[in-house]
Amino acid sequence: MMSEQRYKLHWITAIIETLKTLKEAILPLVVLIFANGFKGGGTGLWYVDYLSFIIFGVLIISLFVSGIIKWKRFEYWFEDDELRIESGLFVKKKRYIPFDRIQSLDYTEGIFHRPFGLVKVKVETAGSSNAKQAEGELTAITKEAAKRVETEMAEAKKRQRGMPAEEGEMVTSIEEMPIEEELNFRKMFSMTSKDLLVLATTSGGVGVILSGVAIFLSQFGELLPFEWMFEEISAFIKFGVLIVAVAVFLGLLGVWILSVGMTLLSHYNFTVEMNKEDIVITRGLLEKKKVTVPLKRIQSVVVVENPVRKLFGYATVSIHSAGGGIGQSSKINLFPIVKRNRVMTYLEDVFPDLYLEEPANRVTAKGRPFYYRIDFLWMLPVIGALTYFFFPYGLFSLAIIPVIIALGIWQHRSAAYDITGNQLTFRFRGISLQTAYMKKKRIQSMEMKQSYFHRRKGVATVIANIKSGMGVFHASVHHMDVKDAERIFNWYEKGGSTIDE
Amino acid sequence: MRAQLANRISPKGLKVWRLYGWIQTIILALVAIGVGVLVYIFEWPWWIYPLEAAVLLLFGYFIIILFPKVRWMRWRYEVRESEIELQHGLFIVKRTLIPMVRVQHVDTSQGPILRKYGLAEISISTAATVHTIPALIMAEADELRGRISVLARVAEDDV
Numbered sequence: 001m002m003s004e005q006r007y008k009l010h011w012i013t014a015i016i017e018t019l020k021t022l023k024e025a026i027l028p029l030v031v032l033i034f035a036n037g038f039k040g041g042g043t044g045l046w047y048v049d050y051l052s053f054i055i056f057g058v059l060i061i062s063l064f065v066s067g068i069i070k071w072k073r074f075e076y077w078f079e080d081d082e083l084r085i086e087s088g089l090f091v092k093k094k095r096y097i098p099f100d101r102i103q104s105l106d107y108t109e110g111i112f113h114r115p116f117g118l119v120k121v122k123v124e125t126a127g128s129s130n131a132k133q134a135e136g137e138l139t140a141i142t143k144e145a146a147k148r149v150e151t152e153m154a155e156a157k158k159r160q161r162g163m164p165a166e167e168g169e170m171v172t173s174i175e176e177m178p179i180e181e182e183l184n185f186r187k188m189f190s191m192t193s194k195d196l197l198v199l200a201t202t203s204g205g206v207g208v209i210l211s212g213v214a215i216f217l218s219q220f221g222e223l224l225p226f227e228w229m230f231e232e233i234s235a236f237i238k239f240g241v242l243i244v245a246v247a248v249f250l251g252l253l254g255v256w257i258l259s260v261g262m263t264l265l266s267h268y269n270f271t272v273e274m275n276k277e278d279i280v281i282t283r284g285l286l287e288k289k290k291v292t293v294p295l296k297r298i299q300s301v302v303v304v305e306n307p308v309r310k311l312f313g314y315a316t317v318s319i320h321s322a323g324g325g326i327g328q329s330s331k332i333n334l335f336p337i338v339k340r341n342r343v344m345t346y347l348e349d350v351f352p353d354l355y356l357e358e359p360a361n362r363v364t365a366k367g368r369p370f371y372y373r374i375d376f377l378w379m380l381p382v383i384g385a386l387t388y389f390f391f392p393y394g395l396f397s398l399a400i401i402p403v404i405i406a407l408g409i410w411q412h413r414s415a416a417y418d419i420t421g422n423q424l425t426f427r428f429r430g431i432s433l434q435t436a437y438m439k440k441k442r443i444q445s446m447e448m449k450q451s452y453f454h455r456r457k458g459v460a461t462v463i464a465n466i467k468s469g470m471g472v473f474h475a476s477v478h479h480m481d482v483k484d485a486e487r488i489f490n491w492y493e494k495g496g497s498t499i500d501e
Numbered sequence: 502m503r504a505q506l507a508n509r510i511s512p513k514g515l516k517v518w519r520l521y522g523w524i525q526t527i528i529l530a531l532v533a534i535g536v537g538v539l540v541y542i543f544e545w546p547w548w549i550y551p552l553e554a555a556v557l558l559l560f561g562y563f564i565i566i567l568f569p570k571v572r573w574m575r576w577r578y579e580v581r582e583s584e585i586e587l588q589h590g591l592f593i594v595k596r597t598l599i600p601m602v603r604v605q606h607v608d609t610s611q612g613p614i615l616r617k618y619g620l621a622e623i624s625i626s627t628a629a630t631v632h633t634i635p636a637l638i639m640a641e642a643d644e645l646r647g648r649i650s651v652l653a654r655v656a657e658d659d660v
Contacts, residue, residue: 467628468629486503
């Protein structure tokens with residue numbers, strides 16, 4: 001066999017591991033210190049007074065030691081066309097990942113990696129049920145070492161191709177790949193700084209910051225002198241509406257700037273490149289991330305049009321991929337923000353085999369009442385209760401009825417589907433309008449739901465189940481004519497048996 | 502209209518569901534007795550007794566008699582050459598279509614109650630979803646599992 005040189009990770013791994021564990025434990029620790037640390041008192045015994053600090057210190061040291069051990073015991077090498085990883089002090093863990101099961105290598109460069117030219121490598125496998133075991137992570141290796149993993153993998157795959165197919169199904173997927181690997185990437189998409197600004201302004205980041213502040217206040221509420229603040233604030237309000245308005249404005253401006261900063265950190269230099277087999281997404285300012293999505297793992301493409309973004313003339317394109325570990329969202333924003341009039345041009349470029357016309361078959365008028373009728377079930381009790389308890393003002397809650405009906409009608413007008421060859425296109429709206437493009441062979445199963453009232457009116461809801469990481473993405477058009485629903489079912493049934501397109 | 506599916510689940514399944522219904526009703530009855538004792542001790546209004554009885558009766562009627570019946574009537578399935586089709590649901594009737602090429606594996610399982618009645622449930626897993634046929638005669642379930650796993654041949658690169 002070939003030389004089996006064993007490799008170690010870079011020593012920075014020890015620090016990264018320590019900080020990672022510390023980050024998870026930081027909140028309880030802080031609470032512990034605040035709860036005990038400042039009691040003072042003075043029992044005379046120093047080790048009782050500073051108990052929490054001692055615990056804290058011991059904990060940090062032990063974490064650091066365990067980090068060092070983790071790094072010391074971690075080894076990886078290449079053998080028998082496998083990436084082999086061994087780790088652990090008392091319990092030795094061995095993980096052998098065959099190269100031909102590796103779907104992609106994802107790179108992350110954190111702030112600790114960059115000064116040393118290091119990179120974190122995550123191994124994505126085609127795990128279905130045993131995904132838990134078959135995932136590997138190399139916390140910090142040099143870029144040359146990362147390159148070495150890549151070349152070893154490429155060589156192993158080449159060897160596999162040369163070999164006769166012994167274990168039929170394992171090899172088929174590789175044989176389908178073009179022999180001459182095309183490694184030159186084409187740049188498909190990148191974000192300008194204006195795009196970044198729009199993304200920051202319209203993203204949920206603002207909400208995240210506000211809720212973060214709320215959580216902070218609820219955690220440390222006891223420490224803040226609320227009474228004093230209340231007095232200050234009531235004095236402050238007396239200054240007049242203008243000043244309050246200015247303060248609120250400044251507060252919002254601060255939140256906005258924070259949001260822009262966060263977006264800048266995560267999405268700076270967002271670039272999408274692709275070759276024949278993979279899409280590679282690179283992004284990030286301090287922590288540079290590089291995610292590889294094999295084209296054949298992509299299950300569905302979804303164009304999301306958020307009303308606020310639409311106002312600015314922007315939309316989002318996401319893809320659902322079969323990769324990704326447990327608990328990891330595998331909905332990947334391919335184009336986090338993109339001019340609406342350019343969406344189709346970009347998509348055509350990346351997915352030439354997708355049929356991108358607007359879905360033409362709208363949901364018929366008989367489905368319309370179903371979009372808002374069910375909401376009366378919760379609306380009426382709520383309105384009733386509000387009116388009863390806050391008599392005159394509670395009546396204002398009646399205003400919600402037209403809002404809900406309008407939303408329902410809007411959803412009804414948006415809903416549509418289309419069948420083109422082996423592609424199903426669903427368009428549906430919650431608040432945002434979503435258009436999902438799905439190939440027949442990527443639809444895992446289909447459902448048709450009918451309530452009693454549906455049957456009476458001859459409408460049905462159709463749901464297509466798409467694999468998304470370890471979970472499911474349900475694309476559904478509600479309350480469509482039952483004839484349309486059956487048309488979709490028949491389409492799905494007919495070609496469903498053929499493996500090929 | 503799509504054709505009605507051919508197979509029903511075992512009539513014994515109805516018995517099992519009724520048994521589940523009984524168990525739930527008995528638990529609720531125990532709670533009701535507890536409340537009754539409290540009413541007695543704290544001298545709460547008397548009309549709580551008949552209210553409890555009415556709730557218990559209604560609950561029992563629905564969960565022992567009506568719901569299992571409707572559910573059983575609705576449950577149908579068909580395993581064809583190239584797809585599996587299921588139909589079930591109480592208020593909302595759900596029809597599911599699973600192409601054979603998408604089936605990844607098939608499991609049968611049975612708990613103590615199902616075993617007592619010689620039944621088993623069969624779970625059909627695709628890459629993303631799991632679908633269950635809840636009460637089949639054991640031999641039938643085993644036969645079906647065998648048949649599906651023969652028919653199912655997942656195309657590796659499709660996931």
